[in-house]
Amino acid sequence: MKKAWLYAATITYTLLSGCGLTDTPNELMRAPSADGDQQSINQAVMQFLPPGSQLTVPLHPDESSAVSLQDLNGDGSPEVTAFYKSEKTDYEIGVLILSQKQGSWSKVATYTGIGSELDYVQFLDMTGDHIPEMLIGFGGGDDLNKELSVFSLAEGNLKELLKQTYSVLAVGDLTGDDQAELALVIHDHNNLTSQAQIYGVSHDKLDKIAELALDGGVNGYEQALIGKASEKQNGLFVEAGLGAHSASTDLLLLENGQLRNPLAKVEGQMDLTFKPYPLYSEDINGDGIIEIGVSTQPKGTDDLPMVAIPWISSYYRWDGAFGLTHVEDHYQNYGNAIDFRIPKKWGDRYTIEIGQESDSPIIHLLYFDEETKAKAELLALHTIPQKSWSQVEDQLKQKHAPYVLLKEEGKQVLVAISPQGTPDLDSASLQKYKAMLLTQDEIRQLYRPLRIPL
Amino acid sequence: MKGIRTRLIVYFGLILLLIVLVLEGLFYWAVHTYYFGTATEALVTRSTTYTNFINKYATGYRLKDKARYILENASNEEYAKIEVLDVSGKVILNSYGFQTGEIIDTPDVSDALRGLTGIHVGKSPQTRERVIAVSTPLTFQGEYAGVLRYTISAEPLYHAVNQIALYGAGVGAGVVFFAFALSLIIAKRIVDPIEDLTKAAIQMAKGNYSARAAKRYDDEVGTLAETFNYMAAEIGKNEKLKNDFISSVSHELRTPLTSIKGWGETLISGGLEEPEETMLGLEVISKETDRLIGIVEELLDFSKFQSGEMKLSLERMDLREVLDDVHLQFAIRSQEKQVALQLEIPPAPLAIMGDFNRLKQVFVNLLDNAFKFTPRDGIITVTATETGGRLMISVGDTGEGIDADDLPHITGKFYKGRSKQSGSGLGLAICKEIVELHRGRLYVNSTLGEGTTITVELPAAKTINIATKG
Numbered sequence: 001m002k003k004a005w006l007y008a009a010t011i012t013y014t015l016l017s018g019c020g021l022t023d024t025p026n027e028l029m030r031a032p033s034a035d036g037d038q039q040s041i042n043q044a045v046m047q048f049l050p051p052g053s054q055l056t057v058p059l060h061p062d063e064s065s066a067v068s069l070q071d072l073n074g075d076g077s078p079e080v081t082a083f084y085k086s087e088k089t090d091y092e093i094g095v096l097i098l099s100q101k102q103g104s105w106s107k108v109a110t111y112t113g114i115g116s117e118l119d120y121v122q123f124l125d126m127t128g129d130h131i132p133e134m135l136i137g138f139g140g141g142d143d144l145n146k147e148l149s150v151f152s153l154a155e156g157n158l159k160e161l162l163k164q165t166y167s168v169l170a171v172g173d174l175t176g177d178d179q180a181e182l183a184l185v186i187h188d189h190n191n192l193t194s195q196a197q198i199y200g201v202s203h204d205k206l207d208k209i210a211e212l213a214l215d216g217g218v219n220g221y222e223q224a225l226i227g228k229a230s231e232k233q234n235g236l237f238v239e240a241g242l243g244a245h246s247a248s249t250d251l252l253l254l255e256n257g258q259l260r261n262p263l264a265k266v267e268g269q270m271d272l273t274f275k276p277y278p279l280y281s282e283d284i285n286g287d288g289i290i291e292i293g294v295s296t297q298p299k300g301t302d303d304l305p306m307v308a309i310p311w312i313s314s315y316y317r318w319d320g321a322f323g324l325t326h327v328e329d330h331y332q333n334y335g336n337a338i339d340f341r342i343p344k345k346w347g348d349r350y351t352i353e354i355g356q357e358s359d360s361p362i363i364h365l366l367y368f369d370e371e372t373k374a375k376a377e378l379l380a381l382h383t384i385p386q387k388s389w390s391q392v393e394d395q396l397k398q399k400h401a402p403y404v405l406l407k408e409e410g411k412q413v414l415v416a417i418s419p420q421g422t423p424d425l426d427s428a429s430l431q432k433y434k435a436m437l438l439t440q441d442e443i444r445q446l447y448r449p450l451r452i453p454l
Numbered sequence: 455m456k457g458i459r460t461r462l463i464v465y466f467g468l469i470l471l472l473i474v475l476v477l478e479g480l481f482y483w484a485v486h487t488y489y490f491g492t493a494t495e496a497l498v499t500r501s502t503t504y505t506n507f508i509n510k511y512a513t514g515y516r517l518k519d520k521a522r523y524i525l526e527n528a529s530n531e532e533y534a535k536i537e538v539l540d541v542s543g544k545v546i547l548n549s550y551g552f553q554t555g556e557i558i559d560t561p562d563v564s565d566a567l568r569g570l571t572g573i574h575v576g577k578s579p580q581t582r583e584r585v586i587a588v589s590t591p592l593t594f595q596g597e598y599a600g601v602l603r604y605t606i607s608a609e610p611l612y613h614a615v616n617q618i619a620l621y622g623a624g625v626g627a628g629v630v631f632f633a634f635a636l637s638l639i640i641a642k643r644i645v646d647p648i649e650d651l652t653k654a655a656i657q658m659a660k661g662n663y664s665a666r667a668a669k670r671y672d673d674e675v676g677t678l679a680e681t682f683n684y685m686a687a688e689i690g691k692n693e694k695l696k697n698d699f700i701s702s703v704s705h706e707l708r709t710p711l712t713s714i715k716g717w718g719e720t721l722i723s724g725g726l727e728e729p730e731e732t733m734l735g736l737e738v739i740s741k742e743t744d745r746l747i748g749i750v751e752e753l754l755d756f757s758k759f760q761s762g763e764m765k766l767s768l769e770r771m772d773l774r775e776v777l778d779d780v781h782l783q784f785a786i787r788s789q790e791k792q793v794a795l796q797l798e799i800p801p802a803p804l805a806i807m808g809d810f811n812r813l814k815q816v817f818v819n820l821l822d823n824a825f826k827f828t829p830r831d832g833i834i835t836v837t838a839t840e841t842g843g844r845l846m847i848s849v850g851d852t853g854e855g856i857d858a859d860d861l862p863h864i865t866g867k868f869y870k871g872r873s874k875q876s877g878s879g880l881g882l883a884i885c886k887e888i889v890e891l892h893r894g895r896l897y898v899n900s901t902l903g904e905g906t907t908i909t910v911e912l913p914a915a916k917t918i919n920i921a922t923k924g
Contacts, residue, residue, distance in 0.1 A: 023610075412596075
């Protein structure tokens with residue numbers, strides 16, 4: 001071994017110096033001491049955990065950790081809250097609260113909930129006293145029931161303010177009074193009933209303040225979100241799954257203590273928010289108002305089977321009455337994490353085709369005339385493995401093909417290639433086509449990586 | 455004065471210091487490499503193995519679920535800090551259960567996001583603690599979804615390495631000190647014989663030629679001491695020779711002076727009445743004066759040779775003329791002493807570039823010596839030959855010969871051998887000088903009791919054009 005002489009030198013020196021330099025490098029390995037705070041908190045938590053327990057992290061929301069520092073009793077110094085799974089049984093989730101007294105951590109309270117996973121944890125003032133309550137959702141696993149408990153820490157004891165089963169939940173200001181409300185959507189599979197319940201401050205206590213029955217015939221509820229429905233009004237967006245894979249969105253508004261759904265399906269009319277595939281509501285354009293997504297089919301793809309259709313994500317916002325206003329369209333590809341906004345100037349004279357390549361199909365964005373069925377390429381999105389990119393780049397440069405490198409890090413490179421030459425179109429169409437071509441700057445502005453939850 | 459001792463110690467010390475410093479540097483590097491290499495290797499192994507495991511078996515997990523899985527399965531004995539970072543470098547969970555949300559932008563993270571195993575040894579930007587961090591990419595659906603980062607503190611490693619290096623420095627200082635002491639001893643062993651030699655030289659300079667330098671070791675200085683002693687012995691010998699010469703020259707000068715003074719006083723007291731006696735006295739005075747002049751001439755010649763002022767007036771000549779001349783000069787003495795003088799000269803001329811008078815002086819001297827040491831009825835032979843551009847003239851006698859011990863010295867100055875004959879002892883020395891000025895050689899062969907042959911070897915002149923003769 002090539003390091004033999006190093007060992008020999010070290011051993012010789014150790015013997016020569018006659019001192020106890022017996023620490024091998026492996027024995028000297030230890031965590032950085034500079035994170036002393038976190039380390040000491042971790043050690044304190046580990047000390048109070050039942051033997052064989054492991055810390056666990058809540059599934060929701062995304063920004064959550066196994067150990068948090070929150071001032072739960074309003075004394076000005078934060079308490080440590082740690083969540084753990086017990087090894088004794090798979091169906092218990094533990095909550096451990098420690099507080100610091102004269103430099104050392106001591107146990108304040110513990111709670112053991114029934115559940116196999118920790119679905120949700122949030123620390124938020126729900127009672128209006130500016131001291132955060134602890135919202136903990138215990139779950140039984142995939143698609144099983146979940147139960148939310150709201151605790152407050154008062155006089156060294158955990159007090160359960162609320163306990164309620166739920167399918168999805170959302171926390172946020174629904175009434176516009178800067179005080180958070182809790183929205184629960186409860187779905188009973190057996191009785192095929194569903195309801196939305198809103199909890200908020202009522203007479204300085206956390207209490208149910210509104211309730212609305214929802215469609216009980218849905219497959220299930222997948223997401224709830226509280227946000228701005230319009231400039232002036234907040235709303236609760238509830239995503240429901242229907243049938244095999246289709247979905248719809250309910251918008252619930254709290255007005256005068258009553259919940260209402262302005263977009264509710266009217267007998268004999270199309271459900272405005274129906275979509276063949278789920279598309280969750282989100283603020284797609286960053287204007288602070290939540291848009292409702294609806295998957296729409298590109299033109300000229302009627303012959304394709306459902307799964308082969310390159311669905312376009314169309315986003316709408318509530319028009320303030322009983323309808324929706326179109327905001328913008330996106331082409332979103334989950335496999336390649338592409339989010340390409342369809343420019344306004346394309347109107348409805350475009351379509352999307354997916355190439356037949358087996359490993360990474362090329363996405364063609366095309367000019368499309370519904371009457372003549374004439375097509376012409378506007379842009380092609382190529383996904384190329386990182387290792388063959390330099391070769392492809394050379395070829396592109398040789399052909400003088402105009403291209404824009406949209407993503408260069410990671411395993412796959414994404415490049416947008418503009419067409420060369422004039423397509424075979426009649427002069428009127430050609431004029432329209434030319435107006436639709438994109439500059440490189442426009443391409444860069446329209447592309448962004450698809451936001452995928454962690 | 456910068457003595458050998460000081461220089462030796464300084465050079466020795468400098469060389470050793472340099473060696474020790476270089477070795478110490480190498481040693482520090484080796485220990486540093488060993489400690490950090492081993493620690494990094496261990497961390498890399500653990501990190502890559504775990505990442506491979508997660509990427510292989512937890513493919514369906516999103517990054518957050520992977521992070522949760524990693525936390526829930528972390529060992530309680532885990533010594534490293536484990537962090538799960540998203541693609542922007544944000545910490546979404548660490549092994550203490552915290553989601554700190556800090557952005558880590560050390561090079562290891564960007565390496566990991568390019569699919570490599572990133573290693574970073576350096577200060578943690580947040581805490582200034584020196585750390586070793588190893589980052590590996592976590593994948594989800596074929597894309598890099600985040601980074602798994604192991605961090606350990608490098609401070610204990612630095613501490614250990616410095617500790618060992620400190621011991622190394624201690625040993626190095628010991629070695630330098632030891633070498634210093636050793637160089638003192640070595641310097642003493644070198645310098646002491648030289649000092650002995652110096653003392654002996656001072657003694658010799660004061661005239662004590664019997665002083666001898668002690669030879670301590672069989673080395674260069676020892677050889678020098680031996681040579682020195684040899685030199686002292688030679689000087690002593692020369693000194694004795696010089697003293698002998700002065701006394702013999704004084705004696706030589708006094709003998710004619712005594713007879714001159716004797717005759718002078720006889721002439722003064724006796725008046726000039728008896729012309730016969732007066733004539734005899736004047737003849738003796740004149741003869742003795744010639745002898746004095748001869749001795750003084752020899753001394754002057756010799757001093758000219760000594761100072762290098764002797765100049766030859768070279769001309770093309772026939773050596774046979776010199777030999778004939780000398781033969782003629784010694785004919786009377788040959789008859790008087792009844793010693794046969796034979797001359798064997800080739801018929802062809804013996805051409806040579808030479809100084810006639812000086813060469814004559816050489817042969818006169820040689821024959822004079824030969825007559826001096828050849829008893830009655832002896833034979834003196836002068837032979838001249840030319841072979842290969844060299845003229846060989848040998849003067850042989852049937853005299854008493856020279857002792858083999860004296861032979862190397864007889865051409866030296868003031869050497870007279872054991873004979874009681876008169877003379878300055880300079881004759882042969884002057885001959886040798888003259889012959890050598892002619893680019894020739896003089897050598898002596900002698901057997902005690904049988905005779906002596908002195909050979910003069912001279913370069914022949916190049917033959918000149920025959921046309922000039924006609």
